[in-house]
Structures are given as structure tokens and as C-alpha cells.
Amino acid sequence: MVWQRLALYTGSMSQLTVPLGITFSDIAAKVTNGSRIGSAEARWLWINASDSELCSLAAEVRGRFHASTACTYMVMRIINYTNVCVAQCDYCAFYKLPSQDGGYVLSHEEVFVKLDELLALGGDLAAFNGGFNPHLPLSYYCDLFASIRARYGDSLEFYALTIAEFVYLADHAKLSYTAAAARLKDAGVRWITGGGSEILTEEFRARHSKFKYTVAQYFEAQRAIVDAGLKTTATMVIGFDESFEERLEHLERTRQFQDETNGLASFLCWTFKPYFTQIGGIEITAAEYLRHLALCRIYLDNVPRIRTSVLTQNQQALIGLNYGADDFDLPIEDEVTQKAGATISLDFDRILNYARELGYSPEYRHVSLGNPPWPTGSKLG
Numbered sequence: 273m274v275w276q277r278l279a280l281y282t283g284s285m286s287q288l289t290v291p292l293g294i295t296f297s298d299i300a301a302k303v304t305n306g307s308r309i310g311s312a313e314a315r316w317l318w319i320n321a322s323d324s325e326l327c328s329l330a331a332e333v334r335g336r337f338h339a340s341t342a343c344t345y346m347v348m349r350i351i352n353y354t355n356v357c358v359a360q361c362d363y364c365a366f367y368k369l370p371s372q373d374g375g376y377v378l379s380h381e382e383v384f385v386k387l388d389e390l391l392a393l394g395g396d397l398a399a400f401n402g403g404f405n406p407h408l409p410l411s412y413y414c415d416l417f418a419s420i421r422a423r424y425g426d427s428l429e430f431y432a433l434t435i436a437e438f439v440y441l442a443d444h445a446k447l448s449y450t451a452a453a454a455r456l457k458d459a460g461v462r463w464i465t466g467g468g469s470e471i472l473t474e475e476f477r478a479r480h481s482k483f484k485y486t487v488a489q490y491f492e493a494q495r496a497i498v499d500a501g502l503k504t505t506a507t508m509v510i511g512f513d514e515s516f517e518e519r520l521e522h523l524e525r526t527r528q529f530q531d532e533t534n535g536l537a538s539f540l541c542w543t544f545k546p547y548f549t550q551i552g553g554i555e556i557t558a559a560e561y562l563r564h565l566a567l568c569r570i571y572l573d574n575v576p577r578i579r580t581s582v583l584t585q586n587q588q589a590l591i592g593l594n595y596g597a598d599d600f601d602l603p604i605e606d607e608v609t610q611k612a613g614a615t616i617s618l619d620f621d622r623i624l625n626y627a628r629e630l631g632y633s634p635e636y637r638h639v640s641l642g643n644p645p646w647p648t649g650s651k652l653g
């Protein structure tokens with residue numbers, strides 16, 4: 273089977289055994305009835321289902337939330353405000369240790385220039401993502417975010433930090449996650465997103481980024497963010513050396529968190545870029561990414577917005593709309609992934625036309641106008 277050959281790219285995938293006593297029609301009946309699939313069924317789908325079978329189930333779950341041809345997009349910029357970091361993740365090509373040459377911290381003025389460029393290109397969402405810089409106190413972040421809110425008001429929105437940075441920042445300031453979230457909220461922050469999660473298993477964290485956070489810390493922090501009334505999202509990165517079971521554990525933890533909090537506005541999965549990283553390796557195929565995307569849509573039946581990654585898959589990410597996604601970014605910058613091999617195109621018309629060729633009607637999603645908006649014809653109001 274074609275898929276089993278593709279699965280060999282990720283070593284441990286070839287160890288998977290086919291769950292017995294399960295058929296595609298059993299799973300399809302469950303999904304059509306609005307029931308949830310479990311890990312054995314997800315495993316069965318991953319090994320046995322054809323692409324068209326995965327697409328049909330993903331479309332079924334997508335159809336609970338959105339009209340079949342609807343999709344949304346944003347023009348956005350990731351602002352890497354500092355590359356100084358003490359976490360030393362072995363999959364990162366971006367960071368500099370505090371003692372190394374080449375470290376930087378952006379000034380407010382440099383951030384404003386980037387935001388002005390974003391607005392000029394028609395975008396209105398910035399996402400801040402930087403390293404764990406021990407020289408930056410909480411006041412640096414509060415001053416920066418308050419100055420952005422004061423200068424731009426609601427003309428743009430910003431994702432203030434990833435949860436990974438938030439955990440470091442709170443710990444570094446010796447504050448509880450609740451207190452740190454309150455301080456950031458007072459500074460005008462509305463979003464702290466689920467970036468920096470990669471694969472949420474303790475084994476993965478120990479193998480690749482033991483100084484970053486534990487999975488328990490990650491979810492404790494995200495719960496505090498939700499409880500503070502801030503908005504958040506979930507993310508995932510595949511294509512390291514993670515096993516299929518680790519991918520499933522990540523999805524299960526995400527689904528469980530959403531069951532408990534209903535705090536996740538969206539889920540975005542992208543692929544690891546290995547170039548110039550310590551662990552290196554080869555990129556997984558687009559085919560593997562798309563199949564995984566479909567599985568995410570089917571498994572995460574409680575997350576209405578599933579996003580596909582133009583940043584790491586370029587135009588072909590839009591094929592992900594056929595695999596259950598309903599939303600995508602058009603990024604204009606992200607130093608972290610660009611340093612590891614990602615390429616960015618500013619030819620938005622070409623990318624959007626491709627979505628139209630695939631039969632979709634992309635609509636701009638203004639995060640600055642609040643959350644949703646959902647696309648036309650959405651069943652979410």
C-alpha cells in the first residue's frame with residue numbers, strides 16, 4: 273500500500289500494528305453519527321485508510337462547522353523580538369545563547385516598523401515569538417505590548433507570546449501563571465497562543481528540549497490563560513523523530529483540554545524544517561502532512577477551526593482544505609522557520625487563486641475585529 277511505504281520515512285511508524293476487529297465502515301458510521309473516534313480507530317485510519325477515505329471523514333467533521341466551500345485566511349507576520357535563548361532545543365536553528373555573538377533584542381521602534389509594514393501589506397495580525405532571554409524582565413513585555421495597544425488600538429491584533437515563552441517568563445519573574453496572565457492582560461494583551469508545543473509528550477520534551485517546559489507545566493499555564501479570560505490556540509509540529517503514538521498522545525491531550533475548557537480558538541499543525549538544526553534529518557512529505565491534517569480534523573471533533581500551514585508547506589498547504597482544514601495564514605515573515613529552511617512568498621493573489629481553483633471561496637478573517645469571525649455559511653453563527 274502506498275501509504276505504508278510513505279510511513280517508513282518516520283522510523284517508528286513502521287512499527288505500527290494494524291488494530292484488529294475494526295473496519296472502515298464501522299468508523300465511517302461512527303463519524304457520520306457524530307460520534308467520536310478513539311485511539312485504536314485513529315491508528316487503524318492512519319495505517320489502512322486511503323487518502324480519499326480520510327478526506328471524506330475529515331469533510332464530514334468539517335461540515336459540522338463550516339459550509340463545504342468556505343474557508344478563511346489572514347495576512348500576518350511573526351515578529352521574533354529576540355533570538356537570545358537558554359532553552360537549547362536541539363531542533364532549533366534560530367537561537368543564540370546569551371554568551372554568543374549575534375544575539376539581538378528588537379527596540380519598540382523596530383517593532384513598530386514591522387507592524388507598519390504589515391498594515392501596508394494588508395495584514396492585521398502580528399504574532400510575537402522569541403527566545404527565553406534571561407535579560408528581559410516582565411516589564412519589557414508589558415511595556416512593549418502596552419505601547420502597541422496605545423499606538424495601534426484595534427487596527428491590528430497581536431498574539432503576545434507563545435505558551436512556552438509565557439511559562440519561562442512567569443517562572444523567571446517568580447510569578448504564578450495566574451499572576452503573570454493578569455499582568456499581561458492589564459498591559460492590553462488578549463491572546464497568548466499555543467505555539468512552542470511541538471509534540472506534547474514528556475518523552476519528546478526529554479529527548480529534544482529538556483529545558484523548555486514539562487507537559488504538565490504547559491497545560492497548567494494554558495489553563496491559567498483561559499481562566500484569566502485571554503484567548504488561546506493549540507498547535508502541533510510533526511516530522512521530528514516522534515512516533516505515531518506520540519502524535520496521538522498530543523491529539524488526545526489537546527482534545528481533552530478542549531473538552532475541559534472550550535478555550536481553544538483553533539488548531540494549527542505545521543512541519544519541522546530540519547536545515548541547520550542540531551538534529552537535522554529530512555522533511556516529511558506533503559502527503560504525510562496532509563494525511564495527518566485529516567486525522568487531526570477527525571480526532572479533534574471539538575475544535576471548530578483547523579488550520580493548514582502555508583508557512584511550511586507553501587501553496588500546496590491549500591490542498592489541506594480538502595483534508596479538513598478551513599483556515600490558513602499568509603505569513604510575511606518568521607525568522608525561526610526561515611532559518612531552518614522555510615520560504616515565504618508575498619504573491620498572495622497566486623496563493624488565493626489556487627484556493628479558488630480548488631473550489632473554495634477564501635474570505636479574509638480580521639482577528640482585530642474579534643473572534644470569530646467565521647466564514648460565510650458557518651454553522652457557528
Ligand code: SF4
Pocket residue numbers: 357358359360361364365366367402403404436481484
Ligand atoms: S525553539 Fe524556542 S525555546 Fe527552543 S531554543 Fe529555539 S527559541 Fe529557544
